[in-house]
Amino acid sequence: MDVRYGIEPGKVTAGLAHLVALSGIDKAFDDGRKWLKEYLLFEVSENTVRAETQKMGELQRQAEEALVKEMHNEASLQKREQTLRPLQILYGSIDAAKVRIEPRGEAEKAAENRENWRDLKAGCWYEGEIVPGRQRSVRQKNKVEREGTVLRAKNKQYFCDISSADEFGKLLWATGCVAGADCARILVFVCDGAVWIWNLVAHYYPNAIQIVDWYHAEDRLKRIAEEAFLDQDERRAWLQIVTEDLWHGRVELVIEACQQLSKKSNLARQALTYYENNIERMRYAKFRAQGYLIGSGVIESACKQIVTQRLKLPGAQWNLDGAILTAKARAAWLSGNWQSLVSARSLLPLAI
Numbered sequence: 001m002d003v004r005y006g007i008e009p010g011k012v013t014a015g016l017a018h019l020v021a022l023s024g025i026d027k028a029f030d031d032g033r034k035w036l037k038e039y040l041l042f043e044v045s046e047n048t049v050r051a052e053t054q055k056m057g058e059l060q061r062q063a064e065e066a067l068v069k070e071m072h073n074e075a076s077l078q079k080r081e082q083t084l085r086p087l088q089i090l091y092g093s094i095d096a097a098k099v100r101i102e103p104r105g106e107a108e109k110a111a112e113n114r115e116n117w118r119d120l121k122a123g124c125w126y127e128g129e130i131v132p133g134r135q136r137s138v139r140q141k142n143k144v145e146r147e148g149t150v151l152r153a154k155n156k157q158y159f160c161d162i163s164s165a166d167e168f169g170k171l172l173w174a175t176g177c178v179a180g181a182d183c184a185r186i187l188v189f190v191c192d193g194a195v196w197i198w199n200l201v202a203h204y205y206p207n208a209i210q211i212v213d214w215y216h217a218e219d220r221l222k223r224i225a226e227e228a229f230l231d232q233d234e235r236r237a238w239l240q241i242v243t244e245d246l247w248h249g250r251v252e253l254v255i256e257a258c259q260q261l262s263k264k265s266n267l268a269r270q271a272l273t274y275y276e277n278n279i280e281r282m283r284y285a286k287f288r289a290q291g292y293l294i295g296s297g298v299i300e301s302a303c304k305q306i307v308t309q310r311l312k313l314p315g316a317q318w319n320l321d322g323a324i325l326t327a328k329a330r331a332a333w334l335s336g337n338w339q340s341l342v343s344a345r346s347l348l349p350l351a352i
Contacts, residue, residue: 020044057326057327086184087185089127091187092187095192095302169200176205187208187209190211215297220274221239242257251275
């Protein structure tokens with residue numbers, strides 16, 4: 001029977017492969033091996049868990065490469081427009097998180113500083129919806145008192161890669177075409193203040209509404225206040241005023257307040273460029289009045305779920321390709337696209 005179905009030692013069937021890979025996107029590969037033994041009553045090696053996990057990631061990478069090629073083809077784009085239903089509002093968010101890549105070459109291993117940290121760039125397309133009253137957390141109830149309503153993300157689609165900004169931009173465009181970003185009646189990007197992010201947004205989606213994450217902007221003011229004021233009452237009074245100005249989109253007043261502290265606070269001086277470059281992205285009163293999300297918690301969560309909770313597990317050691325493939329497989333699972341990888345995996349021969 002093994003011969004008939006092409007099963008070789010050390011290989012797993014397609015039906016079993018996705019269970020092995022599921023353990024690998026959730027746990028360290030050795031822990032996944034132990035988990036499988038306890039729950040499914042069979043043993044596989046750590047290397048098998050790694051191989052099947054990264055095989056799923058490779059399938060995801062191949063699908064993305066095909067998508068990038070297709071979405072840069074005029075005929076494919078025109079065909080897609082015939083069946084696409086434009087969304088009223090679509091959101092996009094982009095961020096990056098550091099991943100430690102182990103030195104592999106002799107030159108890298110001999111270097112004095114052998115640690116090599118790389119940016120895993122992540123993106124997410126999503127929609128917004130009002131949180132029903134009975135489902136609101138304590139934090140959300142507090143937000144309602146101030147904002148009048150509270151929104152949350154739904155239908156989240158994640159994508160990621162360790163690549164240059166230019167290469168990641170191609171993936172941003174291709175996945176955006178699938179999400180309908182180029183056809184949405186209103187497209188909103190909510191991100192932090194990183195220049196490379198806004199350069200990509202301006203290049204691929206020049207008509208998008210650009211919003212700097214409120215919480216990043218507010219947190220910078222808190223750090224300035226802590227550095228500039230030793231007296232807690234003075235600190236609290238200054239912070240209350242500038243935070244209120246920022247909340248209402250009076251960014252010019254925030255810049256003026258930071259200028260007054262720039263001689264005694266390095267953070268205030270550094271913040272001048274940040275707020276000056278993002279004035280129109282911080283008109284929070286206008287954005288709230290239009291009903292837009294102003295926080296980028298979706299992409300912050302994505303970085304935590306993909307990088308912190310998997311790639312940064314204790315003792316994790318990655319080569320570049322392994323980190324990319326594991327991250328892509330995990331992003332597919334978080335997006336609800338795992339079954340498409342399972343279907344693609346079932347088409348492969350058992351012995352690869």
